[in-house]
Amino acid sequence: MGFLNKLFGGASTPKDDGIYLYVRCGNCGRSLKVRVNRQNDLLPDWDSGGYTLVKEMMDDKCFRLMRAELAFDAKYNITAQSIEGGEFITREAYDASRQPPPPAATE
Numbered sequence: 172m173g174f175l176n177k178l179f180g181g182a183s184t185p186k187d188d189g190i191y192l193y194v195r196c197g198n199c200g201r202s203l204k205v206r207v208n209r210q211n212d213l214l215p216d217w218d219s220g221g222y223t224l225v226k227e228m229m230d231d232k233c234f235r236l237m238r239a240e241l242a243f244d245a246k247y248n249i250t251a252q253s254i255e256g257g258e259f260i261t262r263e264a265y266d267a268s269r270q271p272p273p274p275a276a277t278e
């Protein structure tokens with residue numbers, strides 16, 4: 172155990188620094204999970220010291236384009252968001268939408 176800790180300890184732990192957006196298509200109702208790369212997708216906002224993001228995405232059902240605009244503070248907290256062609260949903264709502272429907276009650 173001590174040996175492994177030396178090999179893989181501390182700072183080398185892989186970290187997912189992605190930001191996830193959960194949206195629902197306004198046309199067909201399909202839920203979508205979109206990964207945003209902090210390094211490549213976010214643009215510095217010199218006025219606020221944070222970041223802005225414009226993300227275009229489409230679902231895999233009707234393939235209609237949605238366009239989201241978000242603002243982040245310096246710690247990557249979302250401070251403003253708007254979307255055309257769909258709506259933002261919570262992660263819980265997304266997860267629920269991807270679950271198979273519950274089996275029919277047998278009572």
Ligand SMILES: [Zn+2]
Binds near residue numbers: 232235
């Ligand atoms: Zn759609």
